[in-house]
Amino acid sequence: MVSNKPHTDLRTVWVSLKKGADLIGLATLQFPSSEYKLVAPAFISNFAIKKAFQGQGLGSYLFEQIEHYCSDYGLRKIILESTAKNTAFWQAVGFVRNIQNPTVLFKLLPTKK
Numbered sequence: 001m002v003s004n005k006p007h008t009d010l011r012t013v014w015v016s017l018k019k020g021a022d023l024i025g026l027a028t029l030q031f032p033s034s035e036y037k038l039v040a041p042a043f044i045s046n047f048a049i050k051k052a053f054q055g056q057g058l059g060s061y062l063f064e065q066i067e068h069y070c071s072d073y074g075l076r077k078i079i080l081e082s083t084a085k086n087t088a089f090w091q092a093v094g095f096v097r098n099i100q101n102p103t104v105l106f107k108l109l110p111t112k113k
């Protein structure tokens with residue numbers, strides 16, 4: 001059957017990291033509706049820390065907040081696309097390359113008891 005309806009009902013949220021009133025980091029997180037959370041991954045994009053604040057652990061902190069959110073929601077996997085320049089960061093926070101497509105990285109989340 002052909003349908004224009006997406007297989008999963010994706011929700012999109014913007015995640016921001018602020019210092020006082022200043023925006024110093026942001027990311028976009030897309031995740032499936034509850035019905036698909038055990039089979040469909042979350043997708044991170046537009047992940048960035050403002051240049052003056054890079055190298056201080058804030059990227060790791062922002063990702064940890066996203067990871068906790070995904071884990072608490074009951075998701076099993078996070079995926080993203082990375083440039084070669086940023087792959088070391090994503091590997092440092094636990095991502096591994098997809099063998100079929102090395103620009104895609106994924107991280108499996110522990111199963112909730």
Ligand SMILES: CC(C)(COP(=O)(O)OP(=O)(O)OC[C@H]1O[C@@H](n2cnc3c(N)ncnc32)[C@H](O)[C@@H]1OP(=O)(O)O)[C@@H](O)C(=O)NCCC(=O)NCCS
Nearest residue numbers: 047048049054055056057058059060081082086088089092
């Ligand atoms: C990639 C980025 C998000 C990392 O954020 P950050 O706050 O600088 O990263 P952290 O300080 O939390 O670094 C965590 C670990 O990642 C690794 N890492 C971070 N940047 C790295 C780099 N450029 N090269 C190699 N390793 C890097 C380090 O191992 C670091 O661990 P350490 O504590 O041992 O140094 C940030 O540099 C950035 O916003 N870059 C530009 C925007 C961009 O291209 N975003 C990515 C889109 S996918």
